[in-house]
Amino acid sequence: MGFFDEASDLLGKGMNAAKDMVTEGAVVAKGAVAGMAVEQRPFMRAFVRMCSDGWAQGWNERNGGNASYRMTVEEAAACKPYFYDTPSSWVPLKTAVPQLGGAFFACTAAGSFMRNLAGDVAGNMGIVELSEAGDSWRVVWGFRDGGRPTSELEAHLACHRVRMEVTYGVSRVVYHAHPAHTVALSLLLPATPRALSKALWCAMTECAMVFPEGVGAVDVMVPGGEALAQATAREAERHGAVVWAAHGLLVTGATFDEAFGLMHTIEKAAQICLLARAADGGSARFDTQVSDDILRAIAASVGKTLDESLL
Incomplete structure (x- = not known):
């Protein structure tokens, strides 16, 4: 192989390597955009603002307090492309809520500080999916680094069930x-x-x-x-x-x-x-x-x- 042939071969390898880097970068970028896509949804921005305002009022000291939101069908569908490819394992509820079966809930993480939520949304909250029977839940987005939903999740779901019924679906x-x-x-x-x-x-x-x-x-x-x-x-x-x-x-x-x-x-x-x-x-x-x-x-x-x- 002559000099020019070797140079051409090296140039070709360099171009392929560059393409691989671009492809890998695109995958990373997709992941970043995925997280941002969920975090920038109107309901998520309103969620974060409420929690931040509560902390500013002095209502949520340390890891005190928690919040949850029953997502609409449209909101869940828009977020699904950015959910984890492999959700967490199903975790059984002490009391089933069949009326909420299949629903998705955004909620704060156990032990999280609301003062930190705006700066790190996926690390301080996430989205859980209820089973069709409403007897278990799994994490589909957020709760980074092994986080879990609020320890008051059972109380939240119980209230969501009741308020959904008495308000004919209006309360979320x-x-x-x-x-x-x-x-x-x-x-x-x-x-x-x-x-x-x-x-x-x-x-x-x-x-x-x-x-x-x-x-x-x-x-x-x-x-x-x-x-x-x-x-x-x-x-x-x-x-x-x-x-x-x-x-x-x-x-x-x-x-x-x-x-x-x-x-x-x-x-x-x-x-x-x-x-x-x-x-x-x-x-x-x-x-x-x-x-x-x-x-x-x-x-x-x-x-x-x-x-x-x-x-």
Whole structure:
């Protein structure tokens, strides 16, 4: 082989190597775009914003709180091309939710810090698929480095099932956090829907417009336990928000804005209630009283009906 033949051969090998590098780069790029494609979906961006706003409010200290979203059929279909080629193994649920069989849920990771979510979405949350029977789940995207869904997944799914049924499919978001004033109020008052709802309604009258069904309440229970999940689901049949005594607040909604706004409203009303009581030496008797008739009229002004059993 002459000089020019050798040069041509080397040049050809170099071109092939370059093509291989481009091909490999394209595969890597596809993976990067795949992750970005999911993270940039509108529902994911809204999810991350809600969690970031909750941390900014001081509701999600350390790894406190969690959130989940029931994806639409269209959202799941758009994300499927970017799911893992090999999903995780199926993990059985303690309580099956056949009504949610086959659904996909975006949710925060167990032990994740919400302050870190915006900077590393796939490392702090992911997407799980429920089996057709609704008795197990598997990871199809995210939860990088061996992460798992929130330890409160059972409570979230129980609430999703109930709220989907009572709202005819409208409710999609479940958000749990530790708003300080709401937790403090749960220590001061009995952990009952009537005691907490009436105090919140009377502290800030707009509450009668925002949650005329009141708030549910669950007494002190072990976080992440089956008992807490089922007790919360029972309360969620009548209430879009449930106070966990000495623990936190769980809210639901059709959108992330609706869920966040519900928690924000409840927390502000709880703060006002505590401020007023503290300013009056702990008394709950104020010079300005909000009557039941006023509360009924406020709810009626926006076409809603107050839950009479809580008055």
